[in-house]
Amino acid sequence: MQIADYSALMIFLVIALVVAGVITLLANQFGPKNRTRQKAMPYEAGSDPIGSPKQTRFSVKFYMIAISFILFDLETIFVIPWAVAWKQNDVMGHGLYAFGVMFVFVSILTIGLVYEWKQGGLEWD
Amino acid sequence: MLHALMQTGFPLLGLLTPPSGAEYAALIPGAIAALVAMLVVLVDTFHRPGTRRDYLAYISAVGMGVVVLSCWALWDSTIDRPVFHGMLYLDKFGLFFAALAAAAGGLALLQVPAYMNFQRMDRGEFYMLVLFSVSGAIFMANAADLLTVFIALELMSIPVYCLAGYMRRDGRGAEAAMKYFVLGAFSAGLMLYGMALIYGVTGTTNLEYIGINLSRVIETGAVETGFGMIVLGVLLVLSGFAFKIAAVPFHIWTPDVYTGSPSPGVGFMSTVVKAGAFAAMLRVLFVAFEDPMLRGGFYGTGWVDVLFFMSAASMVLGNTVAIMQDNIKRMLAYSSIAHAGYILLGIVAAGARPEYFLFNDAVLFYLASYTFGTVGAFGVLSYLGRKGTTVETYEDIAGLGLKYPFAGLMMGVFMFSSAGIPPTAGFVGKLYIFRAAVDVGVQTGEFAFIGLSVLAVLTSVAGAYYYLRVLVCMYMKEPTRDDWVEASESKSARLSLGICAALTLALGILPATMLELSREGVVDFQGVPASVREVQREGGEQLKQIRDAAERSREPAPKGEVPQG
Numbered sequence: 001m002q003i004a005d006y007s008a009l010m011i012f013l014v015i016a017l018v019v020a021g022v023i024t025l026l027a028n029q030f031g032p033k034n035r036t037r038q039k040a041m042p043y044e045a046g047s048d049p050i051g052s053p054k055q056t057r058f059s060v061k062f063y064m065i066a067i068s069f070i071l072f073d074l075e076t077i078f079v080i081p082w083a084v085a086w087k088q089n090d091v092m093g094h095g096l097y098a099f100g101v102m103f104v105f106v107s108i109l110t111i112g113l114v115y116e117w118k119q120g121g122l123e124w125d
Numbered sequence: 126m127l128h129a130l131m132q133t134g135f136p137l138l139g140l141l142t143p144p145s146g147a148e149y150a151a152l153i154p155g156a157i158a159a160l161v162a163m164l165v166v167l168v169d170t171f172h173r174p175g176t177r178r179d180y181l182a183y184i185s186a187v188g189m190g191v192v193v194l195s196c197w198a199l200w201d202s203t204i205d206r207p208v209f210h211g212m213l214y215l216d217k218f219g220l221f222f223a224a225l226a227a228a229a230g231g232l233a234l235l236q237v238p239a240y241m242n243f244q245r246m247d248r249g250e251f252y253m254l255v256l257f258s259v260s261g262a263i264f265m266a267n268a269a270d271l272l273t274v275f276i277a278l279e280l281m282s283i284p285v286y287c288l289a290g291y292m293r294r295d296g297r298g299a300e301a302a303m304k305y306f307v308l309g310a311f312s313a314g315l316m317l318y319g320m321a322l323i324y325g326v327t328g329t330t331n332l333e334y335i336g337i338n339l340s341r342v343i344e345t346g347a348v349e350t351g352f353g354m355i356v357l358g359v360l361l362v363l364s365g366f367a368f369k370i371a372a373v374p375f376h377i378w379t380p381d382v383y384t385g386s387p388s389p390g391v392g393f394m395s396t397v398v399k400a401g402a403f404a405a406m407l408r409v410l411f412v413a414f415e416d417p418m419l420r421g422g423f424y425g426t427g428w429v430d431v432l433f434f435m436s437a438a439s440m441v442l443g444n445t446v447a448i449m450q451d452n453i454k455r456m457l458a459y460s461s462i463a464h465a466g467y468i469l470l471g472i473v474a475a476g477a478r479p480e481y482f483l484f485n486d487a488v489l490f491y492l493a494s495y496t497f498g499t500v501g502a503f504g505v506l507s508y509l510g511r512k513g514t515t516v517e518t519y520e521d522i523a524g525l526g527l528k529y530p531f532a533g534l535m536m537g538v539f540m541f542s543s544a545g546i547p548p549t550a551g552f553v554g555k556l557y558i559f560r561a562a563v564d565v566g567v568q569t570g571e572f573a574f575i576g577l578s579v580l581a582v583l584t585s586v587a588g589a590y591y592y593l594r595v596l597v598c599m600y601m602k603e604p605t606r607d608d609w610v611e612a613s614e615s616k617s618a619r620l621s622l623g624i625c626a627a628l629t630l631a632l633g634i635l636p637a638t639m640l641e642l643s644r645e646g647v648v649d650f651q652g653v654p655a656s657v658r659e660v661q662r663e664g665g666e667q668l669k670q671i672r673d674a675a676e677r678s679r680e681p682a683p684k685g686e687v688p689q690g
Contacts, residue, residue: 092142094143111166111167112166114170115166115167118170118171
């Protein structure tokens with residue numbers, strides 16, 4: 001594959017950029033503008049905004065949920081193919097080995113869970 | 126991987142069978158480190174609030190000691206092919222680095238209680254992060270596959286990113302963690318991209334197969350199409366390693382991160398992370414990228430030339446910028462850049478031609494000498510402090526040498542070692558590195574190597590200025606404020622400093638044992654092509670002769686001494 005083979009792609013990229021840029025520019029320059037207060041307001045699903053987003057603080061507690069989710073999500077992703085393939089493993093005589101490997105994996109994750117629990121990562125408040 | 130195995134006629138069934146029992150030996154050092162880390166997690170979970178966590182330091186240090194012992198026990202059980210379907214090596218080279226990483230980790234952790242007591246930040250996470258990172262460094266040194274290299278690199282780095290932000294109430298800590306994480310993630314991404322390109326050309330991630338396939342691609346003249354990809358891949362992989370070892374074009378993060386991170390953690394990250402990255406770099410360069418076309422040096426342009434300029438730039442920049450610093454941690458950060466330059470000089474000399482492969486032992490020895498000196502120096506910085514802070518600037522330590530003789534003496538040993546002044550390890554390390562470069566220069570008639578070692582000597586003279594300035598401040602200046610700083614009561618910190626100093630002096634006065642170990646590590650380096658294996662065999666025979674001669678000279682025992690078995 002030579003660089004020249006990609007020339008069509010490059011031409012396409014340039015045309016796409018130019019067309020998009022020109023349309024935006026034209027709309028910006030010649031489009032009719034009549035600003036009203038209603039239009040300048042931030043869109044919040046049609047209702048009137050309650051206070052400015054600059055001053056509103058929100059809880060970041062959700063990140064703990066997100067991290068726990070990743071933990072268990074990964075566990076599921078690894079366990080399901082293992083469970084599906086376990087029968088073949090057993091037929092080949094490596095059943096106990098496959099079980100042991102997954103046991104090690106799950107117990108490492110369990111230590112993480114114990115840590116999270118004791119640190120209060122599962123409490124909402 | 127699968128593709129490569131089929132290509133080389135490896136039976137596919139082999140992939141589906143579990144590895145044999147003997148192969149698990151390759152896991153032992155890294156697995157022990159990980160187990161100790163998990164043990165510390167569990168123990169800390171059930172920690173009684175309100176009491177101190179010093180015992181975690183003892184548990185970790187004992188665990189790290191067990192890792193070192195396991196390396197010693199496994200020393201003669203090399204397996205001559207990569208185990209776990211081509212994922213890990215078990216050889217003396219890897220074990221050398223594993224023992225080094227574990228020793229440095231254990232020594233750094235022993236200093237933590239003193240530091241935590243000053244900073245009022247006694248939390249168990251510090252120990253866990255360091256221990257997980259040690260296990261990553263160990264796996265990185267044993268990696269036989271680009272995937273293992275990358276996973277181990279992340280296992281080593283991610284805890285260190287958290288460690289950088291450990292002082293969460295300190296704005297500089299947050300800055301350090303953020304910078305380190307963003308730049309580190311970026312460089313890891315670049316490295317992964319390089320690995321993807323290499324995989325694209327060779328169809329395998331196993332280092333040995335990459336070496337074979339790259340040579341084949343270059344030989345058969347498929348170069349036309351693929352060579353740009355190979356070059357880009359090699360450069361990207363190199364840049365990933367250069368970031369971790371803080372060599373010059375990729376050093377920008379170092380001073381800020383080292384200044385913002387907790388002192389014992391810096392001692393850890395400037396030694397273990399660097400050692401792990403150097404080990405993996407040696408593996409990748411000498412196993413996968415060993416083709417003369419990629420090696421360069423005398424045949425054209427290759428990684429030897431890239432490292433040559435990185436080495437020169439690191440030495441010059443590190444040593445000159447360090448002179449102007451007021452903060453000791455910042456000064457040590459620049460000095461660690463300079464040390465990376467010296468180590469690269471050794472790699473350049475050893476990589477110049479296949480027959481100089483054994484000069485890598487200077488690299489291993491230098492890393493060992495650098496490790497103990499640096500962990501110790503940061504240990505002294507965490508050993509002196511007061512409520513809420515530890516010493517950092519030259520002003521802070523003014524006059525402390527006489528007030529706290531132990532700390533002053535220790536700092537003296539570590540600074541002399543870093544500056545490379547005779548009875549210490551740093552001198553012997555520098556001597557062997559420079560000698561390797563000069564030898565290569567003389568043997569090949571290539572003056573660039575001699576020029577580079579002259580530059581190295583000159584820059585290390587410049588380095589003596591700022592290392593000795595620490596001692597001048599400690600001994601020849603009046604304290605700026607009375608009772609501002611006190612020495613820690615912690616016995617473990619004192620033990621750690623003592624061990625570091627003893628090792629630094631021992632490596633300087635009696636370097637033979639460590640030299641022999643590093644020579645054995647290089648001779649036993651697995652996976653190299655046949656031309657280098659020949660060199661290794663000769664080196665092994667030489668080593669045997671030296672040992673026999675030493676044995677013979679010991680036999681007519683002096684009076685009053687019992688001859689050793």
